[in-house]
Amino acid sequence: MKSSLLLGLASAYSKLNVTENGKPIDIWLAVHGNPTVGGSSDSTITMPHDNKAYLAKSNENGTFTPTMYYTPNMLGGNIQYDVDLSQSTCSCNSALYMVDMPAKNLNGDFVAGPEGDYYCDGNKVDGTWCGELDIMEANQHNFHSSLHKCNPPNSKGYISSCDRSGCSQSMYTIDPTAYGPGSSYKINS
Numbered sequence: 036m037k038s039s040l041l042l043g044l045a046s047a048y049s050k051l052n053v054t055e056n057g058k059p060i061d062i063w064l065a066v067h068g069n070p071t072v073g074g075s076s077d078s079t080i081t082m083p084h085d086n087k088a089y090l091a092k093s094n095e096n097g098t099f100t101p102t103m104y105y106t107p108n109m110l111g112g113n114i115q116y117d118v119d120l121s122q123s124t125c126s127c128n129s130a131l132y133m134v135d136m137p138a139k140n141l142n143g144d145f146v147a148g149p150e151g152d153y154y155c156d157g158n159k160v161d162g163t164w165c166g167e168l169d170i171m172e173a174n175q176h177n178f179h180s181s182l183h184k185c186n187p188p189n190s191k192g193y194i195s196s197c198d199r200s201g202c203s204q205s206m207y208t209i210d211p212t213a214y215g216p217g218s219s220y221k222i223n224s
Contacts, residue, residue, distance in 0.1 A: 050094070055107060062105050063091040065152075084127075087154070089136075099152040101137035101145035109133070114170070120224050123174040131171040132156075138163035143191025157183025157197040164194040169201070175216040175224045178206040 157167030
């Protein structure tokens with residue numbers, strides 16, 4: 036079954052209003068650090084610099100477990116979100132991406148990693164590889180997307196390597212006037 040997701044923050048407790056295939060479901064936002072969350076009438080979250088947030092199937096009370104992560108089937112589906120990049124200037128990267136978590140070692144055991152969140156990606160950032168699709172890596176000046184191809188996993192789910200640079204495209208390389216801050220750009224970031 037394909038998934039169509041519409042995300043919106045519901046409360047300061049990091050519970051999200053998520054609609055999957057036309058039906059509301061409970062999903063939690065698991066965040067490292069101290070985000071600023073809007074009130075019940077404000078559907079915003081402000082993430083501090085150098086932070087990560089994950090979609091979770093349950094509220095784990097601030098702890099991370101390898102089975103908590105929400106994994107929709109996006110094949111043939113879509114995702115809808117709003118983002119404000121007005122504070123993301125040069126040298127900042129506001130990103131939305133999907134990774135095939137949790138991290139696993141050669142024997143198929145879960146690997147908590149240095150931050151205890153079982154993170155893995157197509158660049159082996161926390162020491163473990165996994166598939167990664169960068170939907171958005173952006174700031175006011177550029178919008179970039181990338182797909183990281185990985186070696187097939189072994190029988191235990193361990194991935195030995197991925198293409199770090201990925202197959203990517205940058206808005207600026209397509210058309211330098213397409214995206215940027217100001218009305219002179221086709222998309223005013």
